[in-house]
Amino acid sequence: MKKTISVLAVSVLLGASVYGQSAVQTGQDMQQENKTSSTPPPPVNQTEESPSPASQQRRNNNTSPAVPIAAPAATTTTTGTIATEPGRDNANNTNPRKVSGKKDITNEDIWSKWIFRPKGIDELNFTNDGEHYTKITEKGLIVKYAIANAKDSVVIFDPSATSTFVALEGYTFSDDEQYILLSSDPQPIYRHSFSAKYYVYAVATKKLTEVNGGKQVRYTTFSPKADKVAFIEDNNIKVQNLATGAITAVTTDGEFNKIINGATDWVYEEEFAIDKGFFWSPDGSKIAYLRFDESGVREYSFDNYGPLYPEAYKYKYPKAGEDNSIVTVSIADLATGETTAVEIGKNTDQYIPRIAWTADPSKLLVVRMNRTQNQLDMLFADASTGKTNIVYTENSNAYIDIHEGEGNFFTFLKDNKRFVISSEKDGYNHLYLYDISGKLINQITKGKWDVIALQGIDEKNGVVYYTSHEEGAMYTSVYSVKLDGTKKAKLNSQRGKNDPRFTPTFKYMFNTYSSNFTPPVYTINDNKGKQLQVLEDNALLKKKLDEYNLGTKEYFKMPIETGDSLNGWMIKPADFDPNKRYPVLMYVYGGPGSQTVTDEYNPGWFFWHQMMASKGYIVVSVDNRGTGARGAAFKNATYLNLGQYETEDQISVAKYLGKLPYVDRNRIGIHGWSFGGYMSSLCITKGADYFKTAIAVAPVTNWKYYDSIYTERFLDSPKKNNKGYEDNSPINFVNKLKGNYLLIHGTADDNVHFQNSIDMVDALVKANKQFEQFFYPNKNHGIYGGNTRLHLYTKLTNFLLEKL
Numbered sequence: 001m002k003k004t005i006s007v008l009a010v011s012v013l014l015g016a017s018v019y020g021q022s023a024v025q026t027g028q029d030m031q032q033e034n035k036t037s038s039t040p041p042p043p044v045n046q047t048e049e050s051p052s053p054a055s056q057q058r059r060n061n062n063t064s065p066a067v068p069i070a071a072p073a074a075t076t077t078t079t080g081t082i083a084t085e086p087g088r089d090n091a092n093n094t095n096p097r098k099v100s101g102k103k104d105i106t107n108e109d110i111w112s113k114w115i116f117r118p119k120g121i122d123e124l125n126f127t128n129d130g131e132h133y134t135k136i137t138e139k140g141l142i143v144k145y146a147i148a149n150a151k152d153s154v155v156i157f158d159p160s161a162t163s164t165f166v167a168l169e170g171y172t173f174s175d176d177e178q179y180i181l182l183s184s185d186p187q188p189i190y191r192h193s194f195s196a197k198y199y200v201y202a203v204a205t206k207k208l209t210e211v212n213g214g215k216q217v218r219y220t221t222f223s224p225k226a227d228k229v230a231f232i233e234d235n236n237i238k239v240q241n242l243a244t245g246a247i248t249a250v251t252t253d254g255e256f257n258k259i260i261n262g263a264t265d266w267v268y269e270e271e272f273a274i275d276k277g278f279f280w281s282p283d284g285s286k287i288a289y290l291r292f293d294e295s296g297v298r299e300y301s302f303d304n305y306g307p308l309y310p311e312a313y314k315y316k317y318p319k320a321g322e323d324n325s326i327v328t329v330s331i332a333d334l335a336t337g338e339t340t341a342v343e344i345g346k347n348t349d350q351y352i353p354r355i356a357w358t359a360d361p362s363k364l365l366v367v368r369m370n371r372t373q374n375q376l377d378m379l380f381a382d383a384s385t386g387k388t389n390i391v392y393t394e395n396s397n398a399y400i401d402i403h404e405g406e407g408n409f410f411t412f413l414k415d416n417k418r419f420v421i422s423s424e425k426d427g428y429n430h431l432y433l434y435d436i437s438g439k440l441i442n443q444i445t446k447g448k449w450d451v452i453a454l455q456g457i458d459e460k461n462g463v464v465y466y467t468s469h470e471e472g473a474m475y476t477s478v479y480s481v482k483l484d485g486t487k488k489a490k491l492n493s494q495r496g497k498n499d500p501r502f503t504p505t506f507k508y509m510f511n512t513y514s515s516n517f518t519p520p521v522y523t524i525n526d527n528k529g530k531q532l533q534v535l536e537d538n539a540l541l542k543k544k545l546d547e548y549n550l551g552t553k554e555y556f557k558m559p560i561e562t563g564d565s566l567n568g569w570m571i572k573p574a575d576f577d578p579n580k581r582y583p584v585l586m587y588v589y590g591g592p593g594s595q596t597v598t599d600e601y602n603p604g605w606f607f608w609h610q611m612m613a614s615k616g617y618i619v620v621s622v623d624n625r626g627t628g629a630r631g632a633a634f635k636n637a638t639y640l641n642l643g644q645y646e647t648e649d650q651i652s653v654a655k656y657l658g659k660l661p662y663v664d665r666n667r668i669g670i671h672g673w674s675f676g677g678y679m680s681s682l683c684i685t686k687g688a689d690y691f692k693t694a695i696a697v698a699p700v701t702n703w704k705y706y707d708s709i710y711t712e713r714f715l716d717s718p719k720k721n722n723k724g725y726e727d728n729s730p731i732n733f734v735n736k737l738k739g740n741y742l743l744i745h746g747t748a749d750d751n752v753h754f755q756n757s758i759d760m761v762d763a764l765v766k767a768n769k770q771f772e773q774f775f776y777p778n779k780n781h782g783i784y785g786g787n788t789r790l791h792l793y794t795k796l797t798n799f800l801l802e803k804l
Contacts, residue, residue, distance in 0.1 A: 098575035111790040118519040130505030174226035271709035273404035320711040391438030458506035473629035491529030497600035514601035568622035583667035591675035593628035624649035643728030669693035681730035740803035746779030
């Protein structure tokens with residue numbers, strides 16, 4: 001098994017504009033990777049969340065002002081009628097009061113000085129023997145450490161000792177760990193994609209070999225025998241023989257904005273979270289790859305300002321209902337030079353979101369979905385003939401979630417007799433064991449809670465490791481269970497967010513833990529969860545938090561008329577006085593499968609909300625219907641009506657808050673980014689009677705402008721469901737605007753196009769509605785770089801102080 005480490009810093013992990021300005025956890029309204037590194041890019045801003053499926057639409061359009069209900073067992077009740085759960089380390093039952101001598105947070109603290117940004121591990125990887133790990137040090141060395149004794153270490157790569165200096169950004173071991181693939185000078189493209197310079201380093205001889213003469217290429221990958229590497233250059237797959245240096249072109253017809261071999265187009269990368277589109281067979285004799293013909297996809301363009309004449313950038317972006325790329329699958333035999341087409345059906349208007357080799361080098365898996373995304377087929381292809389047979393089919397009344405952002409939804413066992421998939425077919429996301437013919441053996445996990453991701457399978461002992469929301473939607477916990485579903489055990493002792501990785505032998509677990517007021521703690525544990533070693537505890541940062549006046553984060557549940565209850569949190573000022581009336585700032589994302597109500601450390605917006613609380617605001621966030629971690633039915637409630645029930649729920653929250661004795665009902669505002677900006681725009685229009693102020697950053701204002709895969713997943717096509725598009729696009733309700741509205745967008749947003757805000761402005765002007773707007777030149781969906789993030793949040797702060 002190849003071990004890959006992406007240390008391309010947050011700029012690559014979190015997304016980037018076509019001009020290399022990295023997004024911050026934004027983009028696809030839909031997927032979130034909380035990574036940290038020792039470099040100081042902008043702190044994570046939880047403006048974009050992960051998406052999820054839908055299979056049942058709720059038809060009840062009425063929601064009434066909600067009444068608080070008691071929260072689950074381990075909660076305490078504080079001032080007011082909301083039953084709350086203490087948020088400060090889940091232990092402090094009282095609101096900390098503003099203390100003389102303690103400091104209030106400033107925007108400079110958050111967005112310029114990076115005070116609340118934790119230290120990370122750059123970047124840990126386990127070795128084959130399961131007894132060591134490697135990581136990049138602050139000096140750019142790759143060092144191997146013994147798990148049993150961290151002082152037992154050896155430098156395995158020192159860039160200063162090489163003839164060609166390498167500013168190390170990432171590394172990948174070959175399967176036999178005798179070679180290391182080094183990446184340098186990464187150039188971000190979109191959310192995941194990037195080009196870089198690559199080098200192969202021989203551990204024994206310390207010889208450094210340039211890949212492709214040191215030119216920028218994409219997705220360089222070792223062959224299983226480490227005698228070759230494959231990479232993408234100019235939309236073609238090429239293979240370099242490491243012994244001779246000879247480079248062979250596997251494909252030759254690649255062309256920008258026309259044909260892509262071995263990589264994916266914009267919309268696949270954004271919505272299916274797949275950017276690398278080629279894969280070595282287990283024996284290294286073949287390469288399977290995706291080919292995208294985007295000739296029929298219409299181009300979107302925007303200008304890059306700065307030169308005397310702006311430079312236009314054009315790329316293929318299929319909007320809802322428009323033509324997609326035609327995707328095919330091929331297998332190249334490197335020995336013969338022959339290429340075999342894989343049979344994927346005659347319908348070209350479909351998706352191929354995943355391909356993967358099984359343990360058998362003669363058998364390739366192809367995942368096929370129809371354009372409506374309510375049918376999924378898993379096909380096995382014969383690598384020699386390309387002929388396929390269907391081994392698994394799943395259908396949905398709404399759409400099928402392949403859990404992009406959490407890796408593949410399938411895992412093949414090395415015995416080549418079984419595979420595990422995750423599916424929501426019983427109403428919650430669970431794990432299922434199948435034999436290689438597609439026959440169900442047994443359901444591994446069961447319960448009214450969602451599995452988040454499969455973390456690994458210890459085949460020797462028949463144990464599955466996974467993360468889930470079993471302790472509650474806001475918590476991420478780690479479990480082990482036998483393949484037959486017995487002997488389940490929880491492996492984490494602290495409640496919050498736990499993010500594990502296991503050694504190849506499954507003897508040890510590397511875990512990252514955090515909670516609202518606890519910065520990430522990186523530990524090595526045994527496979528029962530017992531802590532063995534602390535790699536980084538961010539103790540200095542945790543101590544520094546005590547220097548600031550911080551209010552508690554209180555969790556609550558709010559019932560709605562459908563019988564569901566909504567999860568929420570509230571941050572009150574540290575010197576909260578129940579006899580006063582406070583303005584409220586609501587924070588919303590609200591998109592399918594997303595969550596804002598979680599218990600995890602966030603160095604960006606959490607502390608900005610704390611800063612707003614210190615200025616006299618109560619800050620509230622509630623996960624409306626359609627959000628995640630609560631089963632398929634709750635998420636699917638918004639299917640074909642995206643935006644309607646979400647808006648009703650946020651309006652219900654505002655109504656409810658307005659009845660609390662310590663809330664000024666005439667001073668309720670809401671803000672959000674991307675889908676959250678879409679929501680805040682609907683709330684200030686459809687909910688104009690309940691919101692005084694709204695801020696929308698990079699919002700979708702017309703669903704017909706957004707991409708095909710995401711939009712049609714939840715709304716079907718405009719041709720089939722025009723009402724769903726028209727009834728839930730803010731651009732159609734500008735005449736209802738009464739309050740203060742601030743619209744912000746980056747002009748180089750490749751994801752939610754600036755076109756959305758331009759047309760929103762046009763509609764507002766035609767309706768003679770006053771509003772405020774601000775744009776950031778050449779910035780993408782994340783809107784940062786230099787002083788940009790500080791400038792943005794200063795603007796948001798000042799607008800709220802003036803208008804709310």
